Amino acid sequence: MLVVETVGLTKDYDYGHIKRSRRRALDHLDLSVEQGEIFGLIGPNGAGKTTTLKLLMGLVFPTSGSATILGLPVDDPEVKSQIGYLPEQPYFYDYLTGRELLHHFGELFGLSKPVRKQRAEALLEKVGMSEAADEPLRKYSKGMTQRIGIAQTLMNEPKLVFLDEPMSGLDPVGRREMTSLVRELQRSGVTVFFCSHILPDVEALCDRVAILNQGKLIESGRLSEILDVSIRSVSVVLEDVGESLERACTECAIDVHRVGARLEVSFAEGADFDRLLPAVIEGGARVVSVTPVKQRLEEHFVREVERAGES
Numbered sequence: 001m002l003v004v005e006t007v008g009l010t011k012d013y014d015y016g017h018i019k020r021s022r023r024r025a026l027d028h029l030d031l032s033v034e035q036g037e038i039f040g041l042i043g044p045n046g047a048g049k050t051t052t053l054k055l056l057m058g059l060v061f062p063t064s065g066s067a068t069i070l071g072l073p074v075d076d077p078e079v080k081s082q083i084g085y086l087p088e089q090p091y092f093y094d095y096l097t098g099r100e101l102l103h104h105f106g107e108l109f110g111l112s113k114p115v116r117k118q119r120a121e122a123l124l125e126k127v128g129m130s131e132a133a134d135e136p137l138r139k140y141s142k143g144m145t146q147r148i149g150i151a152q153t154l155m156n157e158p159k160l161v162f163l164d165e166p167m168s169g170l171d172p173v174g175r176r177e178m179t180s181l182v183r184e185l186q187r188s189g190v191t192v193f194f195c196s197h198i199l200p201d202v203e204a205l206c207d208r209v210a211i212l213n214q215g216k217l218i219e220s221g222r223l224s225e226i227l228d229v230s231i232r233s234v235s236v237v238l239e240d241v242g243e244s245l246e247r248a249c250t251e252c253a254i255d256v257h258r259v260g261a262r263l264e265v266s267f268a269e270g271a272d273f274d275r276l277l278p279a280v281i282e283g284g285a286r287v288v289s290v291t292p293v294k295q296r297l298e299e300h301f302v303r304e305v306e307r308a309g310e311s
Ligand SMILES: Nc1ncnc2c1ncn2[C@@H]1O[C@H](COP(=O)(O)OP(=O)(O)OP(=O)(O)O)[C@@H](O)[C@H]1O
Pocket: 013, 014, 015, 023, 024, 025, 043, 044, 045, 046, 047, 048, 049, 050, 051, 052, 088
């Protein structure tokens, strides 16, 4: 079942006070997200990711095109009760404490006091904010604000969550916790739609991704389809390499550099290294490691965005 669908979704913003102009932030976007998947929307700054989420949340209105969530128009009141949304810059009522904020959202969703209490406490624990729960939000660091924001997003036990840069501001431990939280949501049947600039996290989490550039979709699909998963090169680390072996490496490798007593060599493919292996052993060198290198999302992203910029 499709839980999010956009057809020709387009948004022009007005800008300029004296001479009114319009800027196209999103240009005929067609997207679909299946139930239960983790879907990542990526793209450079200003690509239209936040605009897409705001259109889906009904916070801004499309210039043309349409969108549905759970099969309903985005402004259907039924939709609001079933989804959670973490905005890019959450501006909470900063005089509230973290705990009060969760209760406030619980009230908005019409939860009874005992249910609010039980969910708030469980979520505070889950996002590691139990200790700071009684401090006002204005005293929170960026990462703490982000954590309480996630807890707020989950107060109504949504079927579908939209997260705008959920990893931003989190320390490495926080990022790892967020990654496992997103996986846990998926395991419990929640669909996750998020945008992020942290591509290794996107790569580790997403079933499918879409790449936006200047408001246009340049690519979408399963990671295994859009990335070239074949081994592209082999990175070999050698120790005790004599002069003649170093010369042989330089001749047949794509990249060689020395780090202390070690030589790091990149071969275009495994075969090049296989040919050199007898010389390595004869020359008395030691193989410290051999690592196959596959294409990463980051590399693919930079190439696709550059290519889109040229055309
Ligand atoms: N309220 C607004 N009024 C005018 N222009 C806007 C408004 N909001 C966004 N834009 C423009 O729309 C384009 C897309 O912005 P958007 O915030 O969707 O990008 P983004 O992909 O989320 O970028 P980032 O990675 O920096 O968060 C940009 O050119 C931006 O300047």
